[in-house]
Amino acid sequence: MRMTVIGCGHLGATHAAAMAEIGHDVIGVDIDPDKIETLNSGRAWFREPELDDLLARHVGGRLRFTTDIRAAAEHGEVHFIGVGTPDLPDGSGYDLSQVFAAVEALAPHLTGRCLIVGKSTVSVGTTAAVRKLVHRLAPAGEAVEVAWSPEFLREGHAVADTLRPDRIVAGVSSPWAEKTIREAFAPIVDAGSPLIVTDPETCELVKGAANAYLATRISFINAMANLCEATGADAAVVAQAIGYDTRIGHRAMSPGLGYGGGCLPKDVRAFTARAEELGVGDSFAFLRGVDAINRDRRSRTVERVRAVVGGELTGKRVTVWGAAFKPGTDDIRDSPALDVADRLHDAGAVVTVFDPMANANARAGHPDLAYAGSAIEAARDAAVVLLATEWPQFADADPEAVGQAVADRVLIDARSTIDTDRWAMAGWTVHRLGKG
Ligand SMILES: NC(=O)C1=CN([C@@H]2O[C@H](COP(=O)(O)OP(=O)(O)OC[C@H]3O[C@@H](n4cnc5c(N)ncnc54)[C@H](O)[C@@H]3O)[C@@H](O)[C@H]2O)C=CC1
Numbered sequence: 076m077r078m079t080v081i082g083c084g085h086l087g088a089t090h091a092a093a094m095a096e097i098g099h100d101v102i103g104v105d106i107d108p109d110k111i112e113t114l115n116s117g118r119a120w121f122r123e124p125e126l127d128d129l130l131a132r133h134v135g136g137r138l139r140f141t142t143d144i145r146a147a148a149e150h151g152e153v154h155f156i157g158v159g160t161p162d163l164p165d166g167s168g169y170d171l172s173q174v175f176a177a178v179e180a181l182a183p184h185l186t187g188r189c190l191i192v193g194k195s196t197v198s199v200g201t202t203a204a205v206r207k208l209v210h211r212l213a214p215a216g217e218a219v220e221v222a223w224s225p226e227f228l229r230e231g232h233a234v235a236d237t238l239r240p241d242r243i244v245a246g247v248s249s250p251w252a253e254k255t256i257r258e259a260f261a262p263i264v265d266a267g268s269p270l271i272v273t274d275p276e277t278c279e280l281v282k283g284a285a286n287a288y289l290a291t292r293i294s295f296i297n298a299m300a301n302l303c304e305a306t307g308a309d310a311a312v313v314a315q316a317i318g319y320d321t322r323i324g325h326r327a328m329s330p331g332l333g334y335g336g337g338c339l340p341k342d343v344r345a346f347t348a349r350a351e352e353l354g355v356g357d358s359f360a361f362l363r364g365v366d367a368i369n370r371d372r373r374s375r376t377v378e379r380v381r382a383v384v385g386g387e388l389t390g391k392r393v394t395v396w397g398a399a400f401k402p403g404t405d406d407i408r409d410s411p412a413l414d415v416a417d418r419l420h421d422a423g424a425v426v427t428v429f430d431p432m433a434n435a436n437a438r439a440g441h442p443d444l445a446y447a448g449s450a451i452e453a454a455r456d457a458a459v460v461l462l463a464t465e466w467p468q469f470a471d472a473d474p475e476a477v478g479q480a481v482a483d484r485v486l487i488d489a490r491s492t493i494d495t496d497r498w499a500m501a502g503w504t505v506h507r508l509g510k511g
């Protein structure tokens with residue numbers, strides 16, 4: 076099929092490359108010429124495992140990128156929308172301006188039958204609003220249909236999650252839209268991923284529900300972490316023990332510093348705001364708690380560092396291992412690690428950060444912090460090392476080699492990832508968040 080993907084960021088560039096991989100003829104569109112130039116050279120403008128291989132394989136063949144929305148409009152039978160949907164600064168919902176700008180740019184060039192498929196995360200009711208706009212602006216009128224098929228990929232696993240998703244969900248309004256979506260995703264469905272076809276409202280709510288539920292699990296175990304820290308108990312063991320119940324499971328249950336990134340935090344807030352707008356805010360009041368617990372973990376982490384260095388941060392050398400919001404990416408959007416690093420810096424600590432992938436983005440966005448080229452270099456003369464992003468190379472680091480760099484062998488594991496005994500054998504005092 077001939078397809079376009081509008082918005083070539085973490086979601087869109089990955090989706091475009093994956094659609095080419097399964098045999099479609101794809102044009103990716105973005106408003107940022109620098110991103111387009113990088114993508115047309117066969118690599119992504121951000122770090123994502125496997126993505127550059129796919130881009131290198133297909134760019135110049137059945138995949139190309141452009142800023143020319145008109146050319147793209149003429150090319151596509153299916154137009155995916157993958158632009159950003161940040162939350163509004165006052166937390167009252169999504170800022171949908173990128174979605175509406177993309178549709179306003181695309182629709183006037185649509186002169187024949189085609190399907191617009193939203194992939195961006197939006198609140199319930201957005202498909203209907205987009206459909207109305209499209210029918211007003213497109214010369215082909217109602218021959219242009221609008222469906223939604225939200226994305227569930229995780230950064231760091233984006234390619235695998237797109238090519239072999241746990242499920243695909245599509246919200247459609249006609250048999251033709253369903254048939255077109257089935258054709259678009261056929262190779263993925265044939266390989267075993269279930270495709271759930273539903274109405275657009277249910278589909279929009281599936282995405283909101285999934286992220287709200289994942290965030291709730293993480294905040295639940297972090298509320299347990301608060302309780303464990305107050306009682307001398309161990310939240311990691313609680314998570315492990317309850318997780319053996321197959322109804323509960325072990326994933327998205329790791330206690331520590333809490334969730335960050337460009338999605339879970341804003342999606343929880345926007346979902347809650349939309350429920351309030353629709354008069355069912357009381358049913359989702361607990362999600363305000365989920366968000367509050369998550370924010371509080373960052374404050375508690377700062378306080379733990381302060382306590383460990385003796386109550387006064389001014390002039391104390393603190394190493395922060397990690398800047399990305401999670402391992403496997405250079406994405407620093409709403410990164411818990413950098414938020415804590417900033418707060419430590421603001422409280423007078425001398426903070427040095429190292430991240431295996433995200434140093435450059437962190438330096439650009441947080442220029443007041445100091446950065447090092449390796450985990451050991453970052454630890455030089457430190458009074459405490461804070462492991463803030465769960466990169467495996469931090470857990471695997473040689474405690475003796477790091478020990479020779481630091482002033483004091485004191486480590487705070489904010490991600491429940493360190494083998495405490497191994498570090499203790501090398502003379503380290505290890506504090507683990509979630510353990511009293
Ligand atoms: N990053 C992720 O892991 C996932 C993201 N999502 C959702 O996907 C959407 C996109 O997120 P990301 O890819 O992370 O954002 P991003 O910020 O990486 O990418 C958005 C892209 O859209 C481009 N853009 C903005 N306005 C445009 C327009 N009018 N026309 C064409 N391009 C335009 C931007 O230049 C940027 O390259 C959001 O709704 C997000 O919640 C959903 C699942 C996973």
Ligand SMILES: O=C(O)[C@H]1O[C@H](OP(=O)(O)OP(=O)(O)OC[C@H]2O[C@@H](n3ccc(=O)[nH]c3=O)[C@H](O)[C@@H]2O)[C@H](O)[C@@H](O)[C@@H]1O
Nearest residue numbers: 226227228229230293327328329333334335336338400401
């Ligand atoms: O809508 C989205 O954009 C995506 O949001 C998340 O994906 P992602 O943000 O890439 O990362 P996760 O692996 O879910 O981690 C999010 C945050 O939670 C933290 N986390 C994760 C798991 C855990 O047990 N504890 C915990 O604190 C991570 O460190 C990270 O900061 C969802 O997992 C995806 O399914 C979804 O598509």
